[in-house]
Amino acid sequence: MQKTCTQCKSAFTVPKEDQKFYEMISPVFGGKKYSIPPPTLCPDCRRQRRLAWRNEKRLYRRKCDFSGQTILSIYSPDKPFKVYEQDIWHSDKWDPMSFGRDFDFNRIFFDQWDELHHAVPLPSMNLRFQNQNSDFTNLSARNKDCYLIFASNDNEECLYSTFIHRSHRIMDCFFTFDSESCYECVDCYESNNLLFSEFCKNCFDSALLYSCQGCSNCIGCVNLANKKYHILNLPVSKEEFEKQFALIKNPAMRREALNKREQLRLTLPHKYMAGFGSENCTGDHISYSRNVKDSYDITYSEDCRYCVWFHKAKSCYDCYGWALPGELGLENHLLGNNFYNVAFSESCTNDVSNILYCRYCENGSKDLFGCIGLQHKQYCIFNKQYSQQEYEALVPKIIEHMKKSGEFGEFFPHRLSPYGYNETVAQEYFPLEESKVKAKGWNWRDAVDESPQAEKIISGDQLPDAIDQTPDEILDWAVKCEVTGKLFKIQKAELKFYRDFGLPVPRRCFDQRHLDRMALRNPRKLWDRQCAKCQKPIATSYSPDRPEIVYCESCYVNTVF
Incomplete structure (x- = not known):
């Protein structure tokens, strides 16, 4: 089936296997199937729409609307939503069912859902639990003494990183797992004392590596396995390695060494797709999976398409994060911990099933339509309780109403997102200027956050190249990012890390460093x-x-x- 994307106007194909999936996952009530129509947006625009609901890294101080206490939140204080501190939100101190309401067949679904969304309190953070001394994190669990890490679990003493797991004392890393004492690494695994490296596994005491395995005491090597004391893929003495390893910590020397490694990298082959142990898959960073197509960062999954960051998922299309496990999902963001048959929903976790158009519904909830913030509930529409018979009679009528308005089969639109487009991951993967976002009728956060309080401001390009020339007083200064001009502070634990590893203080703010790391990965496009x-x-x-x-x-x- 050939279609034209209603957003970007590009032509795209809806393959027969996609059409079969939409028919398979279509809801059935009273023995009648209510077919989900083929998508109106191309795969990229669908992913962009889901990512506009994902604020990973923007944290704000605001008041808890229940207690009045100052809290950290992914919702800025200017947002017109009620926000409860996460522990309060999960408690029995309030009842989300008290906001229940009838469906009005004289109005479109999304406008009514949006009113409910503004009425029901939202949790201050997304999926953050069992952390110790790790307040400045989001989408995080079981972390200890961590700062500004996101979508990351089971870490200790880690800073400024995204998608890191089971690691200790790593900083400025991206998709790095089971590692220790690493800095500025991307897609690295089971490594220790590894610096400025990409796509490496089981590497130690090395720097500037690319696609290496089992290597130690190496610098600037590419496609090496089980080597020791090599520089630019050539053997060197221990003394020469130690000399060069000390030099690459100087920014100018590191840039020179990186240029040489890049020249070497372009002479050597690259595997068409990152990952291993998969069968009949297309995309990138796919491991131990089968029949996964057009997907990225997938492990132990099967029969999925257009998915990102999924682990142990089965039969899912157009989903972003995270499963463990889950089966039968369509057009969802943040879905995990044993879900079944969930469509067009956001942040629904922990044994949920048979739900449509819900947000923040958790813990055994099932048979829900258009609900927000429910736990352990069944047969609810717009947070109102119904009997099974009433529910199964009313939902089909709402679906038919949504079909007439063109809403059924669509994820929540951009205009309903509780975040500004520039606060979300959509801006990272699909960057747009403010004027273009507003012209589309989407949200943009205009407010300018306060700059950090500092005794002195120093430009990033004026920072010393050697950490031993950096005084303790830098903790009281603000550094001006050499790219964005944004002011940022150096944290005490951060400065200790630089000194322990002989690394200079960065000249770029965390946001820019994150974008720099993102650029080291290939685009999510085939x-x-x-x-x-x-x-x-x-x-x-x-x-x-x-x-x-x-x-x-x-x-x-x-x-x-």
């Missing part, structure tokens, strides 16, 4: 091209106009290993 060695057709995140040499998996393995 192109058709041929393996540079055997000419086999491949679908890869390396666009044809890029300079890398790209191999299919078999040619890559046979060449590199």
